[in-house]
Amino acid sequence: MSGDVQAARAGRTRSHALRVRRMLSVLALLAATAACGAGASTDTGSPTAAPADGPKVLRILAGSEIKDLEPLLKRAEDAAGVRVVLSYAGTLDGADRVASGGADGKYDATWFSSNRYLSLIDGATARLSTQTKIMVSPVLLGLKASKARELGWDGKPVTWNDIAAAASARKFTFGMTSPAASNSGFSALVGVTAALSDAGEAVDKPQIEAATPKLKQFFSAQTLTAGSSGWLADAYAKQGTVDGLVNYESVLLGLNASGRLAEPLTLIYPGDGVVTADYPLTLLSSATPDKKELYGKLAAWLRGPEVQREIMTTTYRRPIVPEVRPDRRFGSASLVELPFPNRRSAADELIGVYLNQVRRPSRTLFVLDTSGSMEGDRIDALKQALTALSGADTSVSGSFSRFRDRETVTMIPFNSAPGTPQTFTLPERDPGPTLQRIRSYGEALEARGGTAIFDSLRAGYEQARSSAGSGDFTSIVLMTDGDNTDGSSYEDFASYYRSLPVKFRTFVVIFGDSNVNEMGKIAQLTGGATFDARSGALAAAFKEIRGYQ
């Protein structure tokens, strides 16, 4: 057991820049040492691998939001007789798998920050058995203390309308996760829309339409995006130009307590309401009676007053059992809960409107390895990944990962030298023909020659610099399957990067025989992240990166 814990810890340290990995990676808390092998890193999973099972093991498909409960859950074996094995997935990706039955038999339970979206998918509720809420955390705006004071929001009632007005006047900027990838972003989007639509009931198409102009104003101030709440908080802590964050109260309080912020965040509790995550630990209908019993034990243990108090003190989430009252840190504001859509069509419409009309457009550069070693399955996987992003992936998460209306996509294939950049600009509506052109472009890629990673990455940055529009989200994706064989070195690139007046993040896909160390260094240098596609599908890694673009 201790060996396992160590392996996990070593993995985590090493993964500082690699924090965002394949979301499907299996993190074995207590049980899976044997399966992983000594010294294995934590990203051993593939989308199809089932986590290790055992008589006392409860296999939980979870949102990465609950990662901070790992230390607590480790104790569940001694305290409750349940060995918790967690596997992580993004909210919509997880919803996809549960609704399609893909989680049945591989997992016994799920634990996402909310089941609301999942419940809207046809047939999904039949796959869920008992749901037990464990804790709650509202999604709020946290703003640098000085900025909050400047805006006069310090200790004064503020509404989403006030916030939208200030955002529209560019009086502050903020970061938020992608609503298509993460529950905090989705909850915020629902809340802001409900508040701005002025309707008072659950939002539906007409309300979304009515609120769209105001939503555009509000989100014009969003200058940082991410695929996960944890990464967003990290990215925020490392910089100084963004003024605030839309995130769970727990993440905001946690950041304040972490000592990592130059200036603490003032939490703004909008008077017109919030959307609250309630973290339902949910038994799958497919679970066997033994697992059902383990589930009951774990749920009971987690809801005991002592554990509830510990969750509150260590993770800043509010307790769900009435016996334990939230302490002073949570303030005394009565939080009005805004209605959540009760139809899939409304939820999807909202995400679609956000991605394609409301948010600032993205400019995305793909620096793609087409060297000789990519020949065969690898180049096919790359083509498939590009096809999926061009609208061929019709799953819930896939349909929100496609190249978006108003997005500028540049492809820079490379081998012994960078190839000619090819740029595609998606129009404001009717993206079909452009998507088709991207697909054809991808289909025509051929594998040959050497691997000039750093010359090509540099070409990507040059291209980004020459074309970046102000206000766009610009990022670079680097995908390579091997070592650098031609041209400049990592060190050359690093000194080039440091000299740049405007920085862009690089999201690195580790594939085939990638040099993991060097790839990690690129991600760390540029404030990006690595996505490991060595054991999973390349398309899944590309899809996950979309949350950060």
Place this chain on the structure above:
Amino acid sequence: MKRWIGVGLALLLGGAVVVALVVGNRGGGTKPRELTLVRGVIGSEKKPFFDDQRVRAVFAGHGLRVEVDTAGSRQIASSVDLKKYGFAFPSSAPAAEKIKRDQGAGRTFAPFSSPMAIATFKPIVDVLAKAGVVRDSGQGYQVLDMRKYLDLVAKGTRWDKLPGNTAYPARKRVLLTTTDVRTSNSAAMYLSIAGYVANGDDVVTSTAQGAKVAQAVAPLFLDQGYSETSTEAPFEDYLSLGMGKTPMLMVYEAQYASRLFAGDGSIRPDMRLLYPSPTVLSKHTLVPLSPQGAEVGRLLQEDPELGRLAALYGFRTASAKAFDDLVAKVKAPLPASVIDVVEPPDYDRLEGMITAIDRLYRSGAAPSSTP
């Protein structure tokens, strides 16, 4: 240790407890008594009762070990495979009536009931009283006038538009929170109440009435947005998160009463229980599917100790005494009896209305606030 903290979770202890009891009962070296296993499928709100070790002890005293699975009442009546069960124990009379008919059961037992009620807060009661929606029943408790409430909803009234409302100026619609009417019995009971009023103060008895009424009352459910599938979840929100999240919640009186009787402090001083006028009784009705199942029904109805325990869980039983004693003991603000109770429609009519509302969910039609 507060006795009730673990109530909802007592299931864990179940297995261990039975063993202990059997061993404990064996007395002077005689062999432990062999218990007959009876399986039941029940509405989830009764699970804590069946998992209570004292309840299990009474059954064990009669040679029975009762194990239960939970399912929504509508599910029990329509989709649950009843072959492996000795009894079905849904939370409403209409569902029980359907099961009885389908299974050809000879009789049913209705050992306990609970009126539908509204868990809310004092500031909300005051605001609604000012708006004329809440009034005194003259029987020592306050009621929510359903007719006036439906009028308020029909106008799309928002909390911040209610005259003189400084206590809860939320910019959201005045709507009772309920569970999902497609899965949960408490919401179906609410539908019965609203349907009665919308049908001109009469029980819905025809398909044509049902179709019209469903259309009229659908916004009560659709306009709420997302609603939960089980009654315990929103009640928990009510208790823990308070007025901001759940200003008014449709509950079984038993949920609120059991917390009061437990004296665990979860019912705080500003919390109030109203009764809709009219209301309906959730009549927990056991349909025996085997002779042992019938014995469970008989014991629930006749055994005084089981009646006393059921009252602890907030249920009203055949003999009012158990409930009344508890009310007196903790000085609970609960009426001895609730008047203005109407009957729910029969199963087919109720099912027809739920199906019609389900169609509106699916059609994606924008909720209309004008019934």
